[in-house]
Amino acid sequence: MLADRINLCKIINFPVVADYRGNLTFIEENRHVPFEIKRVYYLYDVPTGAVRGGHAHINLEQVIIALSGSFEVVIDDGYKRKSVFLNRPHYGLYIPPGIWRELVNFSSNSVALVLASMPYDEKDYIRDYEKFRKMVREGFWDESDKRVAEKISRL
Ligand code: TYD
Numbered sequence: 469m470l471a472d473r474i475n476l477c478k479i480i481n482f483p484v485v486a487d488y489r490g491n492l493t494f495i496e497e498n499r500h501v502p503f504e505i506k507r508v509y510y511l512y513d514v515p516t517g518a519v520r521g522g523h524a525h526i527n528l529e530q531v532i533i534a535l536s537g538s539f540e541v542v543i544d545d546g547y548k549r550k551s552v553f554l555n556r557p558h559y560g561l562y563i564p565p566g567i568w569r570e571l572v573n574f575s576s577n578s579v580a581l582v583l584a585s586m587p588y589d590e591k592d593y594i595r596d597y598e599k600f601r602k603m604v605r606e607g608f609w610d611e612s613d614k615r616v617a618e619k620i621s622r623l
Contacts, residue, residue: 526591568600
């Protein structure tokens with residue numbers, strides 16, 4: 469198993485085209501994010517104190533962007549946990565398969581945009597933290613982690 473799987477989560481800095489009319493950011497699949505984008509969803513009107521996420525994925529890769537406002541993404545690789553604060557729309561947090569995540573501390577009017585590598589499939593979710601930890605300990609994501617490490621080195 470990789471030591472620090474959590475380092476497979478990466479902040480991506482997307483292009484910004486800035487001129488006197490304002491800023492423009494664009495994202496192309498397999499270029500600015502390391503997968504084909506199969507689904508986009510967004511969280512908005514999140515009440516103060518609400519916690520979103522609270523799961524890991526078997527195969528899904530995602531990039532989470534604070535399109536507006538701010539929030540924190542707590543990521544957990546089964547051993548280590550850290551919090552990533554997102555507050556600018558040109559940054560995205562890449563999360564590979566096999567990472568537990570929770571989205572917390574949403575500011576008012578925040579919008580969390582999520583780019584996902586697969587259509588919605590409840591079977592891809594692990595919603596039980598102890599089950600997730602057991603799968604990490606058993607090396608469930610070892611092969612996936614190697615592929616992810618290789619492709620994010622090219623980002
Ligand atoms: P949920 O997974 O609880 O959201 P999050 O974990 O990101 O806070 O999803 C809430 C509901 O929405 C759940 O019934 C599944 C449904 N859903 C879809 O139908 N399609 C989707 O793409 C997503 C992300 C959720």
